[in-house]
Amino acid sequence: MITLGIESTAHTFGVGIVEDGTILANVKSAYEPDEGGIHPRKASEHHYANAKQTIDNAISKADISEEDIDLVAFSQGPGIPQCLQIGGTAARSLSQKLGVPLVGVNHCIAHIEVGKLETGAEDPVTLYVSGGNSQIIAYAGGKYRIFGETLDIAIGNAIDKFARSIDIPHPGGPRIEELAEKSENLVELPYVVKGMDFSFSGLVTRLQQMLGDYDEEDLCYSFQEYAFAMLVEATERAIAHLDKDEVLVTGGVAANKRLQEMLEVMAKERGANSYKVPNEYAMDNGAMIAYTGQLKYNSKGETEINRSGIKPDWRTDQVEADWNG
Ligand code: ATP
Numbered sequence: 001m002i003t004l005g006i007e008s009t010a011h012t013f014g015v016g017i018v019e020d021g022t023i024l025a026n027v028k029s030a031y032e033p034d035e036g037g038i039h040p041r042k043a044s045e046h047h048y049a050n051a052k053q054t055i056d057n058a059i060s061k062a063d064i065s066e067e068d069i070d071l072v073a074f075s076q077g078p079g080i081p082q083c084l085q086i087g088g089t090a091a092r093s094l095s096q097k098l099g100v101p102l103v104g105v106n107h108c109i110a111h112i113e114v115g116k117l118e119t120g121a122e123d124p125v126t127l128y129v130s131g132g133n134s135q136i137i138a139y140a141g142g143k144y145r146i147f148g149e150t151l152d153i154a155i156g157n158a159i160d161k162f163a164r165s166i167d168i169p170h171p172g173g174p175r176i177e178e179l180a181e182k183s184e185n186l187v188e189l190p191y192v193v194k195g196m197d198f199s200f201s202g203l204v205t206r207l208q209q210m211l212g213d214y215d216e217e218d219l220c221y222s223f224q225e226y227a228f229a230m231l232v233e234a235t236e237r238a239i240a241h242l243d244k245d246e247v248l249v250t251g252g253v254a255a256n257k258r259l260q261e262m263l264e265v266m267a268k269e270r271g272a273n274s275y276k277v278p279n280e281y282a283m284d285n286g287a288m289i290a291y292t293g294q295l296k297y298n299s300k301g302e303t304e305i306n307r308s309g310i311k312p313d314w315r316t317d318q319v320e321a322d323w324n325g
C-alpha cells in the first residue's frame, strides 16, 4: 500500500510517501519568517504557493506515478488554522482526483509513530519538544495520553523568543546551542516543575531582564541547563509513574545534543533505553503523516469527507489509537 501524507500544521509544508513500513520520499518546503515568529497568513500563503510543487517533487523522488497512490493522509490538527486549511484542501482534492480514500491524522501522534518506526522503540514515554509543543506522552489504555506538558509556552518557542532578544534569527535553537557550548558558568534562574508539568515563560522573562548584566554565552548555557533539567525531571517522573523502560525524544528541539545527553544519563540511571528520532523525521514532516495515516486507515478506515474538517485544537488523548494493539 502506498500512502502520500501532507503536513501543514505550522511553518512546514511537507509531503511524504510511504509504502507500508518504508519511507520512499520526504520532501519539505519551510516558510521562514523575515523577523519575529510565525505569521499565520504569510505561512499559509507560502504553503499555498508551494503545495503543488512539493507534492510533485515527492512523487518524483519516490519514483512512482500519481496512479500508484492508494491513500492520501493529511495533518488534521492540532495547529494554526490557516496553515491546516491549505494541507486539508490539497489532500481532499488529491484524494478526489485520484479516487482514493482520505485519512486525517493527529500531528502529535504522527511524531511518535514515525519515531517508533525510525528508532525501534516499542512502547516509549515520548518527550515531544518543538516550537509549538512540549508534551510528555505515553500509550495507556488504547490512547496516547499526555502525562505532562508546558503550563505556558513551548520550549522551542521559549528558545526562539530569547534568541530574538539577542538578535538571533528564527529558528534560534541551533545558535543558542552553539553559544551554550562556549560556557560552563551556571547562573541562577527560575526552575518550575509541577508534578509532570513545567513552565518556561518566567524563565525567558528573567533571562531578558538579565541581558546586559551577564555574558550572553553564560545565559545561553544556563538557559539550556535549567530548561532541559526541568524537561528531564518531568520525563523521569512519567517513566517511574508508568513503569516504562523506554524514552523517545522528538520534535525540532530533539536536535539539541545537550538535551539528548541529559536524557541518556537519566535513562541509563534507571536502566531504561533512550532513543532520539533522526532530525529529518523529528522536525515536522510529511512522512510521519503518511505512515500514521496508513496505520489509522488499516485499523479504522477512511475519514469521510464531511468529517475531514481541520481540528486546530485536537488533543492527543481524543484519538482512539488502538492500532497499537
Ligand atoms: P510543531 O508544529 O511540532 O510545534 P515546529 O513548527 O516548531 O513544530 P519543528 O521543526 O519541529 O517545528 O521545531 C522547530 C523548533 O526547534 C524551533 O523552536 C527551533 O528553535 C528548535 N530547534 C531546532 N534546533 C534546535 C537545537 N539544536 N536546539 C534547541 N532547539 C532547536
Ligand code: FE2
Pocket: 107, 111, 130, 251, 283, 284
Ligand atoms: Fe510538530
